[in-house]
Amino acid sequence: MKTLFKIWNNFFFSKFDPVSASIFRILLGITISLMFIAEFPDWERFYSSDGVLSLNEELYKPPFYKQSIFFLFEKFLPVRYLWYLGFIFSITFTIGLFTKFSTIFLYVFFISKTHFNPLVGAGYDHLIVVLLFYSCFTSLNYYLSFDNILNKKRKEFPLVWPIRLIQISIMLIYITTGLYKIVSDPAWLNGEAAYWTIVQNIWGRSNIFPLLGYKILFFSKIATYFTLLVELLFPVFVCIPATRLFAILTAIFFHLMLIIFMNYVDFFQLSMIAALLLFVPDYKMKYWLARARILK
Numbered sequence: 001m002k003t004l005f006k007i008w009n010n011f012f013f014s015k016f017d018p019v020s021a022s023i024f025r026i027l028l029g030i031t032i033s034l035m036f037i038a039e040f041p042d043w044e045r046f047y048s049s050d051g052v053l054s055l056n057e058e059l060y061k062p063p064f065y066k067q068s069i070f071f072l073f074e075k076f077l078p079v080r081y082l083w084y085l086g087f088i089f090s091i092t093f094t095i096g097l098f099t100k101f102s103t104i105f106l107y108v109f110f111i112s113k114t115h116f117n118p119l120v121g122a123g124y125d126h127l128i129v130v131l132l133f134y135s136c137f138t139s140l141n142y143y144l145s146f147d148n149i150l151n152k153k154r155k156e157f158p159l160v161w162p163i164r165l166i167q168i169s170i171m172l173i174y175i176t177t178g179l180y181k182i183v184s185d186p187a188w189l190n191g192e193a194a195y196w197t198i199v200q201n202i203w204g205r206s207n208i209f210p211l212l213g214y215k216i217l218f219f220s221k222i223a224t225y226f227t228l229l230v231e232l233l234f235p236v237f238v239c240i241p242a243t244r245l246f247a248i249l250t251a252i253f254f255h256l257m258l259i260i261f262m263n264y265v266d267f268f269q270l271s272m273i274a275a276l277l278l279f280v281p282d283y284k285m286k287y288w289l290a291r292a293r294i295l296k
Contacts, residue, residue, distance in 0.1 A: 012164055015157040017282040018142040019289070022096070025140035027274040028131060029094025032106065035124070035267050036087040046120045047113070048079040068112035082109075096145020103140065107132035124268040130169055131275060138162040143295060163278055170275050171235035174251075178231030188228060191221030198261055205263050223257075230254045238279055248279050 039046070047070050070079060086109050093102040110129045114121045139158040141147040187193040195217055198204040230251055237247035255269040255276075277285075289295035 012161040014160055016160040017157055018139050019282050020277055020280045020285045021140050022143040024274050024277045026094055029090055031267055031270040031274060033090040033094060036090055043083045044079055046117055049074045068116040070112055070116040096141040096147050099141035099145060099147050103132055103135050107136055124271050127268060127271050131166060134162040134166045166275060166278055174231040174234050178228055188224060191224045194223035195220035203262050205261055248276050251276055
């Protein structure tokens with residue numbers, strides 16, 4: 001019993017060097033900033049009270065729309081100003097300025113988005129909410145941040161449990177999506193799922209794929225089974241020290257391929273890549289940053 005308690009305590013409540021967490025902050029912050037830029041043209045259409053989802057109509061009102069800063073501020077602050085505010089905090093989060101406050105604000109902001117208009121919410125919104133929630137409880141500004149430059153006093157390493165919960169969440173995403181694919185659609189078992197995805201105009205990034213027809217079916221089988229292998233085996237191999245780095249790099253390659261070949265998945269894939277960096281051992285990340293002369 002004492003051995004199990006010691007393992008549990010070391011796994012969740014030991015201190016860790018947050019160098020990988022700092023790189024995670026930068027990539028996640030860049031992703032959030034790009035998301036704000038992409039949503040700028042449709043911001044008022046999606047999130048104003050007179051937009052696509054009008055709160056003045058009784059046809060449909062989201063169940064939690066009042067639990068949102070969009071609802072609280074709509075009477076005296078134009079929704080466009082909320083975009084400016086969110087974008088500013090995405091920049092401060094990225095550069096590590098007032099990092100804790102920026103993290104909390106962005107978490108409230110993103111959960112407000114999903115509450116105010118869930119009809120336009122995407123998977124990356126919910127993923128970012130999870131990542132920001134756990135990030136509120138750890139130190140993301142220990143390295144490569146303005147907070148660290150302004151505060152010369154060296155802080156203690158933080159506890160690892162928030163990072164562990166992010167890691168567990170990511171592994172659950174892979175496992176559940178992989179199993180759901182197998183039980184929900186026979187195309188994932190016969191290898192045609194990737195083909196039927198990329199030949200659709202809405203998902204396929206290139207118009208050449210529909211013209212090729214079944215000539216790309218062989219590559220579809222490779223992509224389909226590779227997807228299942230990554231999603232089902234990543235949680236296993238990332239837990240084994242000898243195969244951890246291979247699992248991380250393979251998963252990053254997988255998400256980069258999705259960005260290249262598919263539409264409308266960019267922000268989710270970039271958020272997943274940012275979260276994957278939290279699996280990289282701190283000594284390995286420090287070595288890479290030192291070789292790149294980013295960190296001494």
